[in-house]
Amino acid sequence: MSDHTGRPTGEGLVLEAWGQGLMIGSLLIMAAITLSNMKKHILLHKLILAELILAMGHGTFIFLQEPAYGWYLSVTAIGLNVSWALHNVIAWMKNRPFLSRRVSMIYIVTVILCWPYWIVEIYANFTYFNNINNLFHTTRPLEPIFRDPWWVFTTVSLFYTIKREYNFGLWELVFISPRFGVMLASMCLSIAFIVVDTCSVLNAFSDSLPQGIEPFWKLSFIFKCLCDTVILDDFKTALDRMRAYWLRKQASGEILLTNANTVRSPHRGAQQIEDVESAPGAHRMVRNNKSFSMPRVVLKDDV
Structure with a gap:
Protein backbone atom coordinates (compact mmCIF):
# COMPACT_ATOMS: atom_id res chain seq x y z
CA MET A 1 0.00 0.00 0.00
CA ALA A 244 -37.98 -32.89 -8.82
CA TYR A 245 -37.67 -31.58 -12.38
CA TRP A 246 -35.16 -34.33 -13.23
CA LEU A 247 -37.42 -37.04 -11.78
CA ARG A 248 -40.36 -35.76 -13.82
CA LYS A 249 -38.25 -36.15 -16.94
CA GLN A 250 -37.31 -39.68 -15.88
CA ALA A 251 -40.93 -40.60 -15.32
CA SER A 252 -42.05 -39.23 -18.68
CA GLY A 253 -39.17 -40.85 -20.56
CA GLU A 254 -38.52 -37.66 -22.49
CA ILE A 255 -35.11 -36.94 -24.00
CA LEU A 256 -34.25 -33.57 -25.43
CA LEU A 257 -31.67 -32.75 -28.08
CA THR A 258 -29.40 -29.78 -27.80
CA ASN A 259 -28.45 -27.75 -30.85
CA ALA A 260 -25.41 -30.01 -31.23
CA ASN A 261 -27.76 -32.99 -31.66
CA THR A 262 -26.68 -34.52 -28.34
CA VAL A 263 -29.39 -36.40 -26.48
CA ARG A 264 -29.61 -35.82 -22.74
CA SER A 265 -31.42 -38.72 -21.14
CA PRO A 266 -31.71 -39.70 -17.47
CA HIS A 267 -31.85 -43.34 -18.60
CA ARG A 268 -29.21 -43.54 -21.30
CA GLY A 269 -26.91 -40.59 -20.62
CA ALA A 270 -25.73 -38.75 -23.71
CA GLN A 271 -25.59 -40.30 -27.14
CA GLN A 272 -25.07 -39.01 -30.63
CA ILE A 273 -27.88 -39.05 -33.17
CA GLU A 274 -26.79 -39.30 -36.74
CA ASP A 275 -28.53 -38.03 -39.85
CA VAL A 276 -31.03 -35.76 -38.12
CA GLU A 277 -33.64 -34.97 -40.75
CA SER A 278 -35.71 -32.06 -39.58
CA ALA A 279 -36.45 -28.51 -40.58
CA PRO A 280 -33.97 -25.81 -39.55
CA GLY A 281 -34.39 -24.94 -35.89
CA ALA A 282 -36.53 -28.00 -35.19
CA HIS A 283 -35.76 -30.39 -32.30
CA ARG A 284 -36.23 -34.11 -32.08
CA MET A 285 -37.92 -35.75 -29.12
CA VAL A 286 -37.38 -39.37 -28.17
CA ARG A 287 -40.10 -41.05 -26.13
CA ASN A 288 -39.88 -44.70 -25.12
CA ASN A 289 -37.09 -45.30 -27.63
CA LYS A 290 -39.22 -44.02 -30.54
CA SER A 291 -38.10 -40.86 -32.25
CA PHE A 292 -40.10 -38.38 -34.24
CA SER A 293 -39.52 -34.86 -35.51
CA MET A 294 -41.15 -31.92 -33.82
CA PRO A 295 -42.16 -28.88 -35.88
CA ARG A 296 -41.45 -26.53 -33.00
CA VAL A 297 -38.75 -26.15 -30.35
CA VAL A 298 -39.30 -28.12 -27.15
CA LEU A 299 -38.44 -25.93 -24.19
CA LYS A 300 -37.35 -27.04 -20.71
CA ASP A 301 -39.20 -25.80 -17.66
CA ASP A 302 -37.61 -22.79 -16.00
CA VAL A 303 -35.78 -24.34 -13.06
Whole structure:
Protein backbone atom coordinates (compact mmCIF):
# COMPACT_ATOMS: atom_id res chain seq x y z
CA MET A 1 0.00 0.00 0.00
CA SER A 2 1.05 3.55 -0.62
CA ASP A 3 1.64 6.27 1.98
CA HIS A 4 -0.20 8.64 -0.37
CA THR A 5 -3.78 8.67 0.96
CA GLY A 6 -5.34 11.34 -1.24
CA ARG A 7 -7.32 11.04 -4.42
CA PRO A 8 -5.31 9.02 -7.00
CA THR A 9 -4.00 10.61 -10.16
CA GLY A 10 -2.87 9.43 -13.58
CA GLU A 11 -3.09 5.68 -14.16
CA GLY A 12 -4.26 5.14 -10.58
CA LEU A 13 -7.25 7.42 -11.16
CA VAL A 14 -8.20 5.57 -14.35
CA LEU A 15 -7.98 2.13 -12.69
CA GLU A 16 -9.84 3.21 -9.56
CA ALA A 17 -12.60 4.90 -11.55
CA TRP A 18 -12.96 1.82 -13.75
CA GLY A 19 -13.20 -0.46 -10.71
CA GLN A 20 -15.77 1.69 -8.96
CA GLY A 21 -17.84 2.10 -12.10
CA LEU A 22 -17.84 -1.65 -12.67
CA MET A 23 -18.81 -2.34 -9.07
CA ILE A 24 -21.67 0.13 -8.73
CA GLY A 25 -23.04 -0.70 -12.19
CA SER A 26 -23.05 -4.41 -11.37
CA LEU A 27 -24.64 -3.83 -7.96
CA LEU A 28 -27.38 -1.62 -9.43
CA ILE A 29 -28.31 -4.25 -12.02
CA MET A 30 -28.27 -7.04 -9.43
CA ALA A 31 -30.36 -4.94 -7.02
CA ALA A 32 -32.95 -4.37 -9.75
CA ILE A 33 -33.06 -8.09 -10.54
CA THR A 34 -33.32 -8.96 -6.84
CA LEU A 35 -36.10 -6.43 -6.26
CA SER A 36 -38.11 -7.75 -9.20
CA ASN A 37 -37.79 -11.41 -8.11
CA MET A 38 -37.81 -11.22 -4.32
CA LYS A 39 -40.69 -12.30 -2.10
CA LYS A 40 -41.32 -9.75 0.62
CA HIS A 41 -42.12 -12.27 3.34
CA ILE A 42 -38.76 -14.08 2.96
CA LEU A 43 -36.00 -12.63 5.16
CA LEU A 44 -33.19 -14.07 3.01
CA HIS A 45 -34.35 -12.07 -0.02
CA LYS A 46 -34.42 -8.84 2.01
CA LEU A 47 -30.91 -9.44 3.32
CA ILE A 48 -29.57 -9.97 -0.20
CA LEU A 49 -31.07 -6.65 -1.30
CA ALA A 50 -29.61 -4.94 1.79
CA GLU A 51 -26.19 -6.44 1.02
CA LEU A 52 -26.22 -4.81 -2.43
CA ILE A 53 -27.51 -1.42 -1.29
CA LEU A 54 -25.06 -1.09 1.61
CA ALA A 55 -22.05 -1.51 -0.70
CA MET A 56 -23.16 0.94 -3.42
CA GLY A 57 -21.91 4.08 -1.70
CA HIS A 58 -18.32 2.88 -1.83
CA GLY A 59 -18.45 2.95 -5.61
CA THR A 60 -18.86 6.74 -5.76
CA PHE A 61 -16.09 8.31 -3.67
CA ILE A 62 -13.86 8.83 -6.71
CA PHE A 63 -15.97 11.87 -7.68
CA LEU A 64 -14.99 13.87 -4.59
CA GLN A 65 -11.94 16.08 -4.04
CA GLU A 66 -9.96 16.72 -0.88
CA PRO A 67 -10.77 17.16 1.97
CA ALA A 68 -14.21 15.57 1.46
CA TYR A 69 -12.57 12.64 -0.36
CA GLY A 70 -11.12 10.99 2.77
CA TRP A 71 -14.23 11.54 4.87
CA TYR A 72 -16.64 10.21 2.26
CA LEU A 73 -14.42 7.20 1.49
CA SER A 74 -14.27 6.29 5.19
CA VAL A 75 -18.01 6.64 5.75
CA THR A 76 -18.97 4.55 2.70
CA ALA A 77 -16.42 1.92 3.74
CA ILE A 78 -18.58 1.26 6.81
CA GLY A 79 -21.46 0.18 4.59
CA LEU A 80 -19.08 -1.98 2.57
CA ASN A 81 -17.72 -3.72 5.68
CA VAL A 82 -21.25 -4.39 6.93
CA SER A 83 -22.12 -5.77 3.50
CA TRP A 84 -19.14 -8.15 3.64
CA ALA A 85 -20.22 -9.44 7.06
CA LEU A 86 -23.83 -9.71 5.87
CA HIS A 87 -22.68 -11.80 2.91
CA ASN A 88 -21.33 -14.44 5.29
CA VAL A 89 -24.67 -14.46 7.16
CA ILE A 90 -26.48 -14.93 3.84
CA ALA A 91 -24.13 -17.78 2.90
CA TRP A 92 -24.86 -19.40 6.27
CA MET A 93 -28.63 -19.11 5.74
CA LYS A 94 -28.36 -20.63 2.27
CA ASN A 95 -26.14 -23.50 3.35
CA ARG A 96 -27.65 -24.13 6.80
CA PRO A 97 -30.06 -26.94 5.72
CA PHE A 98 -27.01 -29.04 4.81
CA LEU A 99 -25.04 -28.36 8.00
CA SER A 100 -25.20 -30.16 11.32
CA ARG A 101 -26.28 -28.09 14.30
CA ARG A 102 -22.74 -28.03 15.68
CA VAL A 103 -21.14 -26.89 12.40
CA SER A 104 -23.91 -24.34 11.89
CA MET A 105 -23.34 -22.81 15.33
CA ILE A 106 -19.56 -22.68 14.87
CA TYR A 107 -20.08 -20.99 11.50
CA ILE A 108 -22.37 -18.18 12.68
CA VAL A 109 -20.62 -17.64 16.03
CA THR A 110 -17.24 -17.18 14.35
CA VAL A 111 -18.81 -14.70 11.91
CA ILE A 112 -20.07 -12.68 14.90
CA LEU A 113 -16.71 -12.91 16.70
CA CYS A 114 -15.04 -11.15 13.77
CA TRP A 115 -16.84 -7.88 14.48
CA PRO A 116 -14.15 -6.50 16.83
CA TYR A 117 -11.75 -6.69 13.90
CA TRP A 118 -14.20 -4.87 11.61
CA ILE A 119 -14.61 -2.10 14.18
CA VAL A 120 -10.84 -1.67 14.28
CA GLU A 121 -10.75 -1.80 10.47
CA ILE A 122 -13.34 0.97 10.20
CA TYR A 123 -11.28 3.11 12.58
CA ALA A 124 -8.03 2.31 10.73
CA ASN A 125 -9.60 3.17 7.39
CA PHE A 126 -10.76 6.55 8.71
CA THR A 127 -7.43 7.47 10.27
CA TYR A 128 -5.45 6.36 7.22
CA PHE A 129 -7.41 8.22 4.56
CA ASN A 130 -7.59 11.32 6.74
CA ASN A 131 -3.81 11.34 7.35
CA ILE A 132 -3.93 10.59 11.09
CA ASN A 133 -1.94 7.34 11.30
CA ASN A 134 -0.99 4.25 9.26
CA LEU A 135 -2.77 1.54 11.28
CA PHE A 136 -4.51 0.56 8.03
CA HIS A 137 -1.18 -0.83 6.81
CA THR A 138 -1.50 -3.48 9.53
CA THR A 139 -5.22 -4.23 9.35
CA ARG A 140 -5.70 -4.32 5.55
CA PRO A 141 -3.58 -7.47 4.91
CA LEU A 142 -5.71 -9.28 7.53
CA GLU A 143 -8.99 -8.64 5.67
CA PRO A 144 -9.09 -11.99 3.80
CA ILE A 145 -8.71 -13.89 7.09
CA PHE A 146 -11.74 -12.18 8.65
CA ARG A 147 -13.80 -11.96 5.46
CA ASP A 148 -13.40 -15.03 3.24
CA PRO A 149 -12.88 -18.39 5.04
CA TRP A 150 -16.66 -18.84 5.50
CA TRP A 151 -17.28 -18.25 1.80
CA VAL A 152 -14.60 -20.76 0.81
CA PHE A 153 -16.15 -23.29 3.21
CA THR A 154 -19.63 -22.64 1.74
CA THR A 155 -18.35 -23.20 -1.79
CA VAL A 156 -16.55 -26.45 -0.96
CA SER A 157 -19.51 -27.65 1.11
CA LEU A 158 -21.97 -27.02 -1.73
CA PHE A 159 -19.89 -28.91 -4.31
CA TYR A 160 -19.51 -31.80 -1.86
CA THR A 161 -23.24 -31.87 -1.08
CA ILE A 162 -24.20 -31.87 -4.77
CA LYS A 163 -21.99 -34.88 -5.40
CA ARG A 164 -22.84 -36.81 -2.22
CA GLU A 165 -26.57 -36.22 -1.67
CA TYR A 166 -27.90 -35.41 -5.13
CA ASN A 167 -25.62 -37.53 -7.30
CA PHE A 168 -25.48 -34.86 -10.01
CA GLY A 169 -22.56 -34.47 -12.36
CA LEU A 170 -21.63 -30.87 -13.02
CA TRP A 171 -22.62 -31.10 -16.67
CA GLU A 172 -25.99 -32.63 -15.75
CA LEU A 173 -26.53 -29.86 -13.21
CA VAL A 174 -25.76 -27.14 -15.74
CA PHE A 175 -28.04 -28.80 -18.28
CA ILE A 176 -30.94 -28.94 -15.84
CA SER A 177 -30.40 -25.39 -14.54
CA PRO A 178 -28.01 -23.04 -16.37
CA ARG A 179 -28.77 -20.54 -13.61
CA PHE A 180 -27.23 -22.86 -11.04
CA GLY A 181 -24.24 -23.34 -13.33
CA VAL A 182 -23.73 -19.57 -13.42
CA MET A 183 -23.78 -19.51 -9.63
CA LEU A 184 -21.18 -22.27 -9.31
CA ALA A 185 -18.92 -20.55 -11.86
CA SER A 186 -19.28 -17.27 -9.95
CA MET A 187 -18.29 -19.01 -6.73
CA CYS A 188 -15.09 -20.28 -8.30
CA LEU A 189 -14.28 -16.89 -9.84
CA SER A 190 -14.85 -15.08 -6.55
CA ILE A 191 -12.38 -17.38 -4.78
CA ALA A 192 -9.86 -16.95 -7.59
CA PHE A 193 -10.01 -13.16 -7.19
CA ILE A 194 -9.72 -13.53 -3.40
CA VAL A 195 -6.37 -15.23 -3.98
CA VAL A 196 -5.27 -12.57 -6.48
CA ASP A 197 -6.33 -9.76 -4.12
CA THR A 198 -4.36 -11.30 -1.26
CA CYS A 199 -1.30 -11.50 -3.50
CA SER A 200 -1.82 -7.87 -4.52
CA VAL A 201 -1.99 -6.69 -0.90
CA LEU A 202 1.26 -8.54 -0.24
CA ASN A 203 2.89 -6.55 -3.10
CA ALA A 204 3.11 -9.44 -5.55
CA PHE A 205 2.03 -7.06 -8.35
CA SER A 206 3.83 -3.94 -7.18
CA ASP A 207 5.50 -3.50 -10.57
CA SER A 208 2.29 -4.01 -12.57
CA LEU A 209 -0.34 -1.87 -10.81
CA PRO A 210 -0.39 1.76 -9.67
CA GLN A 211 0.70 1.85 -6.03
CA GLY A 212 -2.16 1.64 -3.57
CA ILE A 213 -4.81 0.69 -6.14
CA GLU A 214 -6.25 -2.83 -5.78
CA PRO A 215 -9.25 -3.61 -8.02
CA PHE A 216 -9.32 -7.35 -7.37
CA TRP A 217 -11.42 -7.24 -4.19
CA LYS A 218 -14.11 -5.45 -6.22
CA LEU A 219 -14.18 -8.27 -8.77
CA SER A 220 -14.36 -10.88 -6.01
CA PHE A 221 -17.19 -9.00 -4.33
CA ILE A 222 -19.15 -8.67 -7.59
CA PHE A 223 -19.04 -12.43 -8.15
CA LYS A 224 -20.03 -13.10 -4.53
CA CYS A 225 -23.09 -10.87 -4.92
CA LEU A 226 -23.89 -12.53 -8.24
CA CYS A 227 -24.02 -15.89 -6.45
CA ASP A 228 -26.62 -14.48 -4.04
CA THR A 229 -28.65 -12.80 -6.79
CA VAL A 230 -28.78 -15.54 -9.43
CA ILE A 231 -30.53 -17.89 -6.99
CA LEU A 232 -32.28 -16.04 -4.17
CA ASP A 233 -33.46 -19.13 -2.26
CA ASP A 234 -31.35 -21.39 -0.08
CA PHE A 235 -29.35 -24.13 -1.77
CA LYS A 236 -31.55 -27.01 -0.57
CA THR A 237 -34.71 -25.44 -1.96
CA ALA A 238 -33.04 -24.84 -5.32
CA LEU A 239 -31.51 -28.32 -5.52
CA ASP A 240 -34.73 -30.06 -4.46
CA ARG A 241 -36.58 -28.18 -7.18
CA MET A 242 -34.03 -29.32 -9.76
CA ARG A 243 -34.18 -32.92 -8.55
CA ALA A 244 -37.98 -32.89 -8.82
CA TYR A 245 -37.67 -31.58 -12.38
CA TRP A 246 -35.16 -34.33 -13.23
CA LEU A 247 -37.42 -37.04 -11.78
CA ARG A 248 -40.36 -35.76 -13.82
CA LYS A 249 -38.25 -36.15 -16.94
CA GLN A 250 -37.31 -39.68 -15.88
CA ALA A 251 -40.93 -40.60 -15.32
CA SER A 252 -42.05 -39.23 -18.68
CA GLY A 253 -39.17 -40.85 -20.56
CA GLU A 254 -38.52 -37.66 -22.49
CA ILE A 255 -35.11 -36.94 -24.00
CA LEU A 256 -34.25 -33.57 -25.43
CA LEU A 257 -31.67 -32.75 -28.08
CA THR A 258 -29.40 -29.78 -27.80
CA ASN A 259 -28.45 -27.75 -30.85
CA ALA A 260 -25.41 -30.01 -31.23
CA ASN A 261 -27.76 -32.99 -31.66
CA THR A 262 -26.68 -34.52 -28.34
CA VAL A 263 -29.39 -36.40 -26.48
CA ARG A 264 -29.61 -35.82 -22.74
CA SER A 265 -31.42 -38.72 -21.14
CA PRO A 266 -31.71 -39.70 -17.47
CA HIS A 267 -31.85 -43.34 -18.60
CA ARG A 268 -29.21 -43.54 -21.30
CA GLY A 269 -26.91 -40.59 -20.62
CA ALA A 270 -25.73 -38.75 -23.71
CA GLN A 271 -25.59 -40.30 -27.14
CA GLN A 272 -25.07 -39.01 -30.63
CA ILE A 273 -27.88 -39.05 -33.17
CA GLU A 274 -26.79 -39.30 -36.74
CA ASP A 275 -28.53 -38.03 -39.85
CA VAL A 276 -31.03 -35.76 -38.12
CA GLU A 277 -33.64 -34.97 -40.75
CA SER A 278 -35.71 -32.06 -39.58
CA ALA A 279 -36.45 -28.51 -40.58
CA PRO A 280 -33.97 -25.81 -39.55
CA GLY A 281 -34.39 -24.94 -35.89
CA ALA A 282 -36.53 -28.00 -35.19
CA HIS A 283 -35.76 -30.39 -32.30
CA ARG A 284 -36.23 -34.11 -32.08
CA MET A 285 -37.92 -35.75 -29.12
CA VAL A 286 -37.38 -39.37 -28.17
CA ARG A 287 -40.10 -41.05 -26.13
CA ASN A 288 -39.88 -44.70 -25.12
CA ASN A 289 -37.09 -45.30 -27.63
CA LYS A 290 -39.22 -44.02 -30.54
CA SER A 291 -38.10 -40.86 -32.25
CA PHE A 292 -40.10 -38.38 -34.24
CA SER A 293 -39.52 -34.86 -35.51
CA MET A 294 -41.15 -31.92 -33.82
CA PRO A 295 -42.16 -28.88 -35.88
CA ARG A 296 -41.45 -26.53 -33.00
CA VAL A 297 -38.75 -26.15 -30.35
CA VAL A 298 -39.30 -28.12 -27.15
CA LEU A 299 -38.44 -25.93 -24.19
CA LYS A 300 -37.35 -27.04 -20.71
CA ASP A 301 -39.20 -25.80 -17.66
CA ASP A 302 -37.61 -22.79 -16.00
CA VAL A 303 -35.78 -24.34 -13.06
